[in-house]
Amino acid sequence: MKKIVLIRHGQSLWNLENKFTGWTDVDLSDNGLEEARKAGKILAQNGYCFDLAYTSVLKRSIRTLWLVLHEMDLMWIPVFKCWKLNERHYGALQGLNKQETIEKYGEEQVHLWRRSVDVRPPALTPDDERYEADDPKYKSLKKGEFPLTENLSDTEKRVVSYWHEKIAPAILQGQKVIISAHGNTLRALIKYLDQIPGDGIASLNIPTGTPLVYELNDNLVPIRHYYLGIEGPIPQENIPRHIIHSPK
Numbered sequence: 001m002k003k004i005v006l007i008r009h010g011q012s013l014w015n016l017e018n019k020f021t022g023w024t025d026v027d028l029s030d031n032g033l034e035e036a037r038k039a040g041k042i043l044a045q046n047g048y049c050f051d052l053a054y055t056s057v058l059k060r061s062i063r064t065l066w067l068v069l070h071e072m073d074l075m076w077i078p079v080f081k082c083w084k085l086n087e088r089h090y091g092a093l094q095g096l097n098k099q100e101t102i103e104k105y106g107e108e109q110v111h112l113w114r115r116s117v118d119v120r121p122p123a124l125t126p127d128d129e130r131y132e133a134d135d136p137k138y139k140s141l142k143k144g145e146f147p148l149t150e151n152l153s154d155t156e157k158r159v160v161s162y163w164h165e166k167i168a169p170a171i172l173q174g175q176k177v178i179i180s181a182h183g184n185t186l187r188a189l190i191k192y193l194d195q196i197p198g199d200g201i202a203s204l205n206i207p208t209g210t211p212l213v214y215e216l217n218d219n220l221v222p223i224r225h226y227y228l229g230i231e232g233p234i235p236q237e238n239i240p241r242h243i244i245h246s247p248k
Protein backbone atom coordinates (compact mmCIF):
# COMPACT_ATOMS: atom_id res chain seq x y z
CA MET A 1 0.00 0.00 0.00
CA LYS A 2 1.25 3.50 -0.87
CA LYS A 3 0.28 6.67 0.91
CA ILE A 4 0.45 10.18 -0.56
CA VAL A 5 -0.53 13.51 0.96
CA LEU A 6 -2.25 16.24 -1.02
CA ILE A 7 -2.52 19.73 0.42
CA ARG A 8 -4.18 22.81 -1.00
CA HIS A 9 -2.20 25.93 -0.09
CA GLY A 10 -3.28 27.85 3.00
CA GLN A 11 -5.69 30.76 2.60
CA SER A 12 -4.23 33.33 0.17
CA LEU A 13 -4.68 37.11 0.27
CA TRP A 14 -7.09 36.83 -2.65
CA ASN A 15 -9.01 33.94 -1.08
CA LEU A 16 -9.50 36.38 1.80
CA GLU A 17 -10.61 39.16 -0.57
CA ASN A 18 -12.79 36.66 -2.51
CA LYS A 19 -11.06 37.32 -5.84
CA PHE A 20 -10.50 34.95 -8.75
CA THR A 21 -6.79 34.13 -8.59
CA GLY A 22 -5.76 31.43 -11.08
CA TRP A 23 -2.15 32.02 -12.15
CA THR A 24 -1.86 35.38 -10.33
CA ASP A 25 1.04 34.92 -7.94
CA VAL A 26 -0.59 35.96 -4.67
CA ASP A 27 0.96 35.14 -1.30
CA LEU A 28 -0.63 33.60 1.81
CA SER A 29 -2.67 35.61 4.30
CA ASP A 30 -1.72 35.48 8.00
CA ASN A 31 -4.42 32.88 8.43
CA GLY A 32 -2.98 30.90 5.50
CA LEU A 33 0.49 30.98 7.07
CA GLU A 34 -1.02 29.62 10.26
CA GLU A 35 -2.99 26.92 8.40
CA ALA A 36 0.21 25.74 6.74
CA ARG A 37 2.13 25.59 10.03
CA LYS A 38 -0.75 23.70 11.64
CA ALA A 39 -0.82 21.22 8.75
CA GLY A 40 2.90 20.54 9.22
CA LYS A 41 2.44 19.99 12.95
CA ILE A 42 -0.47 17.60 12.38
CA LEU A 43 1.51 15.60 9.83
CA ALA A 44 4.48 15.37 12.21
CA GLN A 45 2.25 14.40 15.16
CA ASN A 46 0.69 11.63 13.05
CA GLY A 47 4.11 10.21 12.19
CA TYR A 48 4.19 11.22 8.51
CA CYS A 49 7.53 11.59 6.75
CA PHE A 50 8.29 12.41 3.09
CA ASP A 51 11.14 11.67 0.69
CA LEU A 52 10.07 14.05 -2.08
CA ALA A 53 7.75 17.02 -2.51
CA TYR A 54 6.01 18.47 -5.54
CA THR A 55 4.50 21.90 -5.93
CA SER A 56 3.56 24.55 -8.49
CA VAL A 57 5.57 27.64 -9.39
CA LEU A 58 3.14 29.88 -7.46
CA LYS A 59 4.29 31.22 -4.11
CA ARG A 60 1.11 30.36 -2.17
CA SER A 61 1.67 26.64 -2.70
CA ILE A 62 5.47 26.87 -2.41
CA ARG A 63 5.28 28.76 0.89
CA THR A 64 2.68 26.32 2.21
CA LEU A 65 5.08 23.49 1.42
CA TRP A 66 8.01 25.33 3.03
CA LEU A 67 6.05 25.82 6.24
CA VAL A 68 4.85 22.20 6.29
CA LEU A 69 8.39 20.90 5.74
CA HIS A 70 9.77 23.34 8.31
CA GLU A 71 7.35 22.07 10.96
CA MET A 72 8.29 18.48 10.06
CA ASP A 73 12.04 19.20 10.09
CA LEU A 74 12.14 18.02 6.47
CA MET A 75 13.38 21.15 4.73
CA TRP A 76 16.23 19.12 3.25
CA ILE A 77 14.15 16.84 1.03
CA PRO A 78 14.10 17.41 -2.74
CA VAL A 79 11.29 19.73 -3.88
CA PHE A 80 10.19 19.72 -7.51
CA LYS A 81 8.30 22.74 -8.84
CA CYS A 82 6.35 22.67 -12.08
CA TRP A 83 3.86 25.00 -13.76
CA LYS A 84 1.76 21.92 -14.54
CA LEU A 85 0.68 21.97 -10.88
CA ASN A 86 -0.39 25.65 -11.07
CA GLU A 87 -3.98 26.55 -10.28
CA ARG A 88 -6.42 26.41 -13.18
CA HIS A 89 -5.91 29.52 -15.34
CA TYR A 90 -8.95 31.69 -14.68
CA GLY A 91 -8.61 33.78 -17.87
CA ALA A 92 -10.12 37.27 -17.81
CA LEU A 93 -11.76 36.55 -14.43
CA GLN A 94 -8.39 36.77 -12.66
CA GLY A 95 -8.44 39.68 -10.23
CA LEU A 96 -12.23 40.11 -10.25
CA ASN A 97 -14.24 39.82 -7.06
CA LYS A 98 -16.28 36.60 -7.07
CA GLN A 99 -19.37 38.18 -5.48
CA GLU A 100 -19.34 41.18 -7.83
CA THR A 101 -18.97 38.79 -10.77
CA ILE A 102 -22.06 36.88 -9.57
CA GLU A 103 -23.96 40.17 -9.32
CA LYS A 104 -22.92 41.09 -12.88
CA TYR A 105 -23.28 37.75 -14.71
CA GLY A 106 -25.62 35.77 -12.42
CA GLU A 107 -25.09 32.82 -10.09
CA GLU A 108 -25.61 30.18 -12.78
CA GLN A 109 -23.02 31.56 -15.21
CA VAL A 110 -20.41 32.03 -12.48
CA HIS A 111 -21.06 28.52 -11.17
CA LEU A 112 -20.45 27.18 -14.69
CA TRP A 113 -17.19 29.13 -14.95
CA ARG A 114 -16.08 27.91 -11.53
CA ARG A 115 -17.27 24.34 -11.44
CA SER A 116 -18.15 23.03 -14.89
CA VAL A 117 -15.61 20.61 -16.31
CA ASP A 118 -15.79 21.88 -19.88
CA VAL A 119 -16.81 25.56 -19.75
CA ARG A 120 -13.89 27.99 -19.99
CA PRO A 121 -14.02 31.46 -18.40
CA PRO A 122 -13.59 34.36 -20.86
CA ALA A 123 -10.03 34.30 -22.23
CA LEU A 124 -7.29 36.86 -21.65
CA THR A 125 -5.88 38.54 -24.72
CA PRO A 126 -2.09 38.37 -25.17
CA ASP A 127 -1.87 42.18 -24.76
CA ASP A 128 -3.50 42.00 -21.30
CA GLU A 129 -1.09 42.83 -18.46
CA ARG A 130 -2.32 39.67 -16.72
CA TYR A 131 -0.86 37.59 -19.57
CA GLU A 132 2.47 36.65 -18.00
CA ALA A 133 4.06 34.43 -20.66
CA ASP A 134 7.30 36.46 -20.39
CA ASP A 135 7.65 35.81 -16.67
CA PRO A 136 10.92 33.85 -16.19
CA LYS A 137 9.07 31.24 -14.16
CA TYR A 138 7.37 30.19 -17.41
CA LYS A 139 10.43 30.07 -19.69
CA SER A 140 10.19 26.27 -19.99
CA LEU A 141 6.75 26.49 -21.64
CA LYS A 142 6.65 25.85 -25.35
CA LYS A 143 5.08 28.43 -27.67
CA GLY A 144 1.30 28.28 -27.33
CA GLU A 145 1.47 26.36 -24.05
CA PHE A 146 0.83 29.41 -21.84
CA PRO A 147 -2.94 29.39 -21.34
CA LEU A 148 -5.27 32.31 -21.96
CA THR A 149 -7.98 30.51 -19.99
CA GLU A 150 -8.66 26.92 -18.90
CA ASN A 151 -11.53 24.65 -18.02
CA LEU A 152 -11.05 21.81 -15.53
CA SER A 153 -10.38 19.31 -18.34
CA ASP A 154 -7.51 21.47 -19.63
CA THR A 155 -6.06 21.57 -16.12
CA GLU A 156 -6.58 17.83 -15.70
CA LYS A 157 -4.56 17.11 -18.87
CA ARG A 158 -1.45 18.93 -17.65
CA VAL A 159 -1.75 17.68 -14.06
CA VAL A 160 -2.21 14.08 -15.18
CA SER A 161 0.70 14.34 -17.63
CA TYR A 162 2.94 15.50 -14.75
CA TRP A 163 1.55 12.73 -12.55
CA HIS A 164 2.57 10.10 -15.11
CA GLU A 165 5.90 11.73 -16.03
CA LYS A 166 7.22 12.41 -12.53
CA ILE A 167 5.02 11.71 -9.53
CA ALA A 168 3.67 8.21 -10.21
CA PRO A 169 7.11 6.76 -11.11
CA ALA A 170 8.53 8.12 -7.82
CA ILE A 171 5.67 6.62 -5.80
CA LEU A 172 6.08 3.29 -7.58
CA GLN A 173 9.77 3.33 -6.61
CA GLY A 174 8.67 3.57 -2.97
CA GLN A 175 9.21 7.31 -2.41
CA LYS A 176 6.90 8.96 0.11
CA VAL A 177 5.42 12.00 -1.56
CA ILE A 178 3.58 15.22 -0.64
CA ILE A 179 1.94 17.42 -3.28
CA SER A 180 1.27 21.05 -2.33
CA ALA A 181 -0.98 22.58 -4.94
CA HIS A 182 -4.27 24.36 -5.59
CA GLY A 183 -8.01 23.84 -5.29
CA ASN A 184 -8.65 23.02 -8.94
CA THR A 185 -5.34 21.23 -9.53
CA LEU A 186 -6.19 18.85 -6.72
CA ARG A 187 -9.81 18.50 -7.89
CA ALA A 188 -8.42 17.55 -11.32
CA LEU A 189 -6.01 15.01 -9.83
CA ILE A 190 -8.73 13.52 -7.62
CA LYS A 191 -11.08 13.35 -10.62
CA TYR A 192 -8.45 11.34 -12.44
CA LEU A 193 -7.38 9.08 -9.55
CA ASP A 194 -10.93 8.31 -8.40
CA GLN A 195 -12.20 8.18 -11.99
CA ILE A 196 -15.02 10.55 -11.20
CA PRO A 197 -16.99 10.95 -14.41
CA GLY A 198 -18.09 14.24 -16.04
CA ASP A 199 -19.35 16.84 -13.62
CA GLY A 200 -19.31 14.40 -10.65
CA ILE A 201 -16.51 16.59 -9.33
CA ALA A 202 -18.57 19.82 -9.52
CA SER A 203 -19.58 19.89 -5.86
CA LEU A 204 -16.13 19.06 -4.45
CA ASN A 205 -14.31 21.93 -2.72
CA ILE A 206 -10.93 21.18 -1.19
CA PRO A 207 -10.39 23.11 2.07
CA THR A 208 -7.24 25.25 2.35
CA GLY A 209 -4.24 24.04 4.35
CA THR A 210 -5.69 20.66 5.28
CA PRO A 211 -3.71 17.46 4.59
CA LEU A 212 -5.72 14.98 2.51
CA VAL A 213 -4.23 11.48 2.65
CA TYR A 214 -4.75 9.08 -0.25
CA GLU A 215 -3.96 5.41 0.26
CA LEU A 216 -3.26 3.71 -3.07
CA ASN A 217 -2.78 0.10 -4.03
CA ASP A 218 0.31 -1.10 -5.89
CA ASN A 219 -1.27 0.02 -9.18
CA LEU A 220 -1.87 3.47 -7.68
CA VAL A 221 -5.62 2.95 -7.52
CA PRO A 222 -7.14 4.72 -4.49
CA ILE A 223 -8.20 2.46 -1.62
CA ARG A 224 -9.43 5.18 0.71
CA HIS A 225 -8.74 8.76 1.64
CA TYR A 226 -9.19 11.01 4.63
CA TYR A 227 -8.32 14.44 5.96
CA LEU A 228 -6.07 15.02 8.93
CA GLY A 229 -6.89 17.65 11.52
CA ILE A 230 -10.50 18.53 10.72
CA GLU A 231 -12.36 18.90 14.00
CA GLY A 232 -16.03 17.95 14.02
CA PRO A 233 -18.06 16.69 11.06
CA ILE A 234 -16.47 17.16 7.63
CA PRO A 235 -18.67 19.36 5.39
CA GLN A 236 -20.14 17.26 2.55
CA GLU A 237 -18.65 19.58 -0.09
CA ASN A 238 -15.12 18.78 1.18
CA ILE A 239 -15.50 15.01 0.80
CA PRO A 240 -14.17 13.29 -2.32
CA ARG A 241 -16.41 10.48 -3.50
CA HIS A 242 -14.72 7.49 -1.87
CA ILE A 243 -13.89 8.99 1.50
CA ILE A 244 -14.43 6.54 4.36
CA HIS A 245 -13.43 8.18 7.58
CA SER A 246 -11.08 10.59 9.26
CA PRO A 247 -8.87 8.82 11.80
CA LYS A 248 -8.74 10.18 15.33
Ligand SMILES: O=C(O)[C@H](O)COP(=O)(O)O
Pocket residue numbers: 019020021022023087090114182183184
Ligand atom coordinates in the same frame (compact mmCIF):
# COMPACT_ATOMS: atom_id res chain seq x y z
O1 LIG B 1 -8.04 30.61 -8.30
C1 LIG B 1 -8.88 30.85 -7.42
O2 LIG B 1 -9.60 31.85 -7.41
C2 LIG B 1 -9.04 29.87 -6.28
O3 LIG B 1 -7.83 29.41 -5.89
C3 LIG B 1 -9.93 28.72 -6.63
O4 LIG B 1 -11.10 29.29 -6.91
P1 LIG B 1 -12.49 28.54 -7.18
O5 LIG B 1 -12.91 27.90 -5.91
O6 LIG B 1 -13.39 29.68 -7.59
O7 LIG B 1 -12.26 27.57 -8.31
